Amino acid sequence: MFTNTHLLVVDDHQDIRDPLAAYLRRHGARVSTAVDADVARALLLQQAFDLIVLDIMLPGESGLSLCKHVYEEIGTPVILLTAMASAANRVAGLETGADDYVVKPFDPSELVARIRTVLRRLQRAEVGIARPTLPVKxxxxxxxxxxxxxxxxxxxxxxxxxxxxxxxxxxxxxxxxxxxxxxxxxxxxxxxxxxxxxxxxxxxxxxxxxxxxxxxxxxxxxxxxxxxxxxxxxxxxxxxxx
Structure with missing residues (x-):
């Protein structure tokens, strides 16, 4: 179960976006949704999210463009969703700053596992850097x-x-x-x-x-x-x- 976790799901397909949001909520997450990059950008200005699940093929601004913006300006981890399974597409997604890549159609339980892994690695990165015994400012x-x-x-x-x-x-x-x-x-x-x-x-x-x-x-x-x-x-x- 997710605890105190706020997720943003960005996908223009309602038949994917809404069931996925409901599934994540059943696992304890707080979930906001967006139909395109413009709505997502507005939400990102208003709220802080722990992770973004982002479809690549969006109307208007692409998911890759939004992912690059998030990576460079905000730092929130991103998992990309796409129907394109080639290695070249995976590399393109990761090079924009994505943390993981899930190919459609996908099993929601797999996505939940990947979200947990990304958040776990984030937590380890925050606390796992070697530090001196005495606090350093x-x-x-x-x-x-x-x-x-x-x-x-x-x-x-x-x-x-x-x-x-x-x-x-x-x-x-x-x-x-x-x-x-x-x-x-x-x-x-x-x-x-x-x-x-x-x-x-x-x-x-x-x-x-x-x-x-x-x-x-x-x-x-x-x-x-x-x-x-x-x-x-x-x-x-x-x-x-x-």
Whole structure:
């Protein structure tokens, strides 16, 4: 049973949307529904959701476009629904930021299991990052500051650099484990939710975005370096700030 879980189901087919919402409610979830991306965007401005079940083939704005917006601007996990089962379509969906992909027709019990898994991985990502024994509020590295309470990155000039949820999680893992080489799979396990382990190149996108914010020349990074054939590591010494 879902407890205190608010789900958003976005599908233009009423014969799928309404029965699915009813099924999820029977499992204890609070469920809102939307017939297209415009309605979904309006709901996302008004309420917070724990997860979005999103059909790809929507009238007007596509589900992939909405998924990309959610991934980049909100951070809510997304499970895509689609009738397209090819590997290329799955990759396209996951590359927009989706956490999982379910092909129609589907068994509602399978979708429930996948929702639980995504939410469980999200919870683990939030609490599973290695932390020092004493609570830490801020880290300093190379004249940068990462404020954990505010989830804020301050540049050497004191400028606040916006971080999306995925970027914050990745940077925090690296800052709390400097000089440690992590494989892509390890970084995905510690920073993401969902079945993304088979598409480990998605972590490269997050690294690229962080480099653009941290590095004076992202093509020649000196803070977030590549361990060729292995993954990535953070080169700077890190201090705990008062």
């Amino acid at each position: 801020r880290y300093g590295f190379d004249n940068w500051t990462l404020d954990l309470e505010k989830r804020e990155l301050l540049s050497p000039a004191g400028e606040s650099i916006p971080l999306k949820t995925s970027e914050y999680r990745l940077l925090r893992v690296l800052v709390e484990n400097p000089h440690t080489v992590f494989t892509r799979d390890q970084l995905l396990d510690m920073t993401t939710e969902g079945f993304t382990h088979s598409f480990d190149r998605s972590i490269d996108t997050q690294v690229s975005r962080l480099r653009k914010k941290l590095e004076s020349d992202p093509r020649r990074p000196h803070l977030l370096k590549t361990a060729w054939g292995n993954g990535y590591f953070f080169t700077s010494d890190v201090k705990v700030l008062a």
